[in-house]
Amino acid sequence: MTTESALDTALSQLKQAVSQLGLSENDWQTLSTPRRVLEVAVPLRRDNGNVEMYRGYRVQYSTTRGPSKGGVRFHPDIDMNETVALAMLMTWKCALTNLPYGGAKGGIAVDAGSLSLAENERLTRRYTSEILPIIGPERDIPAPDVGTDERNMAWMMDTYSVNAGFSVPGVVTGKPIVLGGSLGRTSATGDGVAISAREALRVRGINPQGATVAIQGFGKVGYWAAVACEQMGMKVVAVSDVHGGITGFSSIAAVWDHFKANGNINVPGSEKLTNDELLHLKVDVLVPAALADSITEKSAGGIQAKIVVEGANAPTTPGGDAILKENNILVVPDILANAGGVIVSYFEWVQDKQNYFWTADEVKQNLNEILMKSVREVEAMSEAKNVTWREAAMMLGVGRVAEAHKLRGLYP
Ligand code: GLU
Numbered sequence: 001m002t003t004e005s006a007l008d009t010a011l012s013q014l015k016q017a018v019s020q021l022g023l024s025e026n027d028w029q030t031l032s033t034p035r036r037v038l039e040v041a042v043p044l045r046r047d048n049g050n051v052e053m054y055r056g057y058r059v060q061y062s063t064t065r066g067p068s069k070g071g072v073r074f075h076p077d078i079d080m081n082e083t084v085a086l087a088m089l090m091t092w093k094c095a096l097t098n099l100p101y102g103g104a105k106g107g108i109a110v111d112a113g114s115l116s117l118a119e120n121e122r123l124t125r126r127y128t129s130e131i132l133p134i135i136g137p138e139r140d141i142p143a144p145d146v147g148t149d150e151r152n153m154a155w156m157m158d159t160y161s162v163n164a165g166f167s168v169p170g171v172v173t174g175k176p177i178v179l180g181g182s183l184g185r186t187s188a189t190g191d192g193v194a195i196s197a198r199e200a201l202r203v204r205g206i207n208p209q210g211a212t213v214a215i216q217g218f219g220k221v222g223y224w225a226a227v228a229c230e231q232m233g234m235k236v237v238a239v240s241d242v243h244g245g246i247t248g249f250s251s252i253a254a255v256w257d258h259f260k261a262n263g264n265i266n267v268p269g270s271e272k273l274t275n276d277e278l279l280h281l282k283v284d285v286l287v288p289a290a291l292a293d294s295i296t297e298k299s300a301g302g303i304q305a306k307i308v309v310e311g312a313n314a315p316t317t318p319g320g321d322a323i324l325k326e327n328n329i330l331v332v333p334d335i336l337a338n339a340g341g342v343i344v345s346y347f348e349w350v351q352d353k354q355n356y357f358w359t360a361d362e363v364k365q366n367l368n369e370i371l372m373k374s375v376r377e378v379e380a381m382s383e384a385k386n387v388t389w390r391e392a393a394m395m396l397g398v399g400r401v402a403e404a405h406k407l408r409g410l411y412p
Contacts, residue, residue: 005317006085006292012318014088017394020387027402034084035068035102036060040130042108044123047116054123055079058106058131060140061087064404067138068104069094069342071145071174072127072152074112075291082292083107086145089313090342092397093335095404097374099346104140106131112147124152128159135160137170137353143345144174146291149220150186154179170352173345182348184363185341190224191364192340192371193311196332197225197285198232199375200307204330206284214238214281214305216245217289218255218265221311221338225287226252234285238278241265242290245273247281279303288315295320303329310334325388333390335397336371336378343370 011032018028042056057080060068070090073083083105091103108127115123134140144153153175160171169180177183184191201208211234215222218241226236230252238247239255241264249255249270258267266272279286279295280302288294289311295303297319308324309332310316316324316331324331344367351357358366374396381392 006314007081009314009317010085010088013394017398021395021399023402030405034059034061042127054108054110056108056127057083059083059087060104062091062102064401065102066100068140069101070104071143072148073107073145074110074147076111078107078109086313093339095400096335096393096397097339097343097370121155124155125159128156142172150174150176170349173348180352182344182351183360185344185348187224188344189221189338189341191228193225193309193337194228194232195371196337197309200330200332204306209233210235212237212283213285214278214283215287215289216240216278222289225289225311238281240278245278246270247273287311293317300324310337331390333393336374336393343367
């Protein structure tokens with residue numbers, strides 16, 4: 001994966017939307033420029049006493065529609081370009097789903113797996129302290145992303161709160177329940193992926209009961225997407241992790257039990273697949289739920305799925321996307337398909353603000369309602385303008401940000 005390509009992909013999608021919406025060159029300038037970018041040094045004292053320096057980032061791509069919002073990624077490949085690209089995607093995602101947020105993303109160029117728990121905590125706390133002046137429940141609200149989870153959010157919340165002098169649960173979302181987290185947040189992105197898959201199957205006239213699904217990735221998105229797809233009656237026939245894929249297992253629960261006990265997904269009796277073999281399986285739905293740039297000019301041609309549901313952010317390059325379009329594969333784009341996470345993050349923030357917490361059913365019902373509204377809007381726009389779902393989703397998201405810009409006007 002090259003990091004420029006995530007930004008190239010995001011900019012080329014934006015350019016297309018700007019032109020399809022008939023927006024001006026001035027609008028393009030405004031929409032293609034991140035509002036605030038911060039790069040910080042994050043020193044870490046390793047357990048052996050050595051001090052290492054890491055690069056940390058926080059990009060507030062837009063604050064036009066509200067405080068900026070988006071995850072924090074720990075990954076060795078993350079850099080400023082990729083952070084900008086991912087913060088841009090968050091902007092369109094929040095606008096598309098009508099959440100009162102701008103878009104942000106942050107991260108540290110580090111392999112989270114190489115850190116002990118204590119090192120991870122020190123790194124997270126120092127990063128939080130470096131970006132502290134620009135985050136806050138009214139400014140910018142981080143959340144988990146690749147390589148971070150609810151433990152990191154607890155440390156971020158604590159570091160911010162200790163500095164404020166009182167508890168500020170609303171500064172991050174994706175927290176443990178006892179610290180003001182929301183029921184249903186852990187599974188939310190996967191739940192949204194499954195809802196998107198179900199709706200795409202409906203559009204293509206395929207019964208979700210027994211529809212086959214292959215999922216690339218078995219992390220926070222892929223695992224929960226698999227569980228939710230199974231609950232809806234779909235048949236998950238393949239999953240993968242960074243080491244490769246498997247097929248021929250009895251159920252996701254069986255894979256999960258094996259994974260918990262052995263740290264790998266190679267359930268006895270299952271058959272191994274390479275990454276490409278998984279992508280090219282003859283299934284109804286393919287869910288790329290790993291990292292960016294997995295469906296490319298090279299890999300897209302062999303995809304036999306009728307539907308692609310983008311669980312990951314930016315898993316498809318423009319070249320890959322053009323091939324999927326040519327082959328009449330319905331793509332539910334990332335900013336719609338994986339929006340379940342930030343939608344329930346929004347619920348968490350609202351609950352924290354009100355100190356009033358919802359039941360799991362209320363969370364699920366409201367998630368379904370918000371996501372279904374966006375699905376219907378994308379479907380209608382795609383039909384009315386004869387564009388792909390990605391183009392329709394971008395037109396809706398970008399159009400709302402552009403409209404908000406116009407109404408706010410330019411200061412001074
Ligand atoms: N990291 C997730 C995303 O890319 C969630 C962001 C959030 O909850 O703020 O959508």
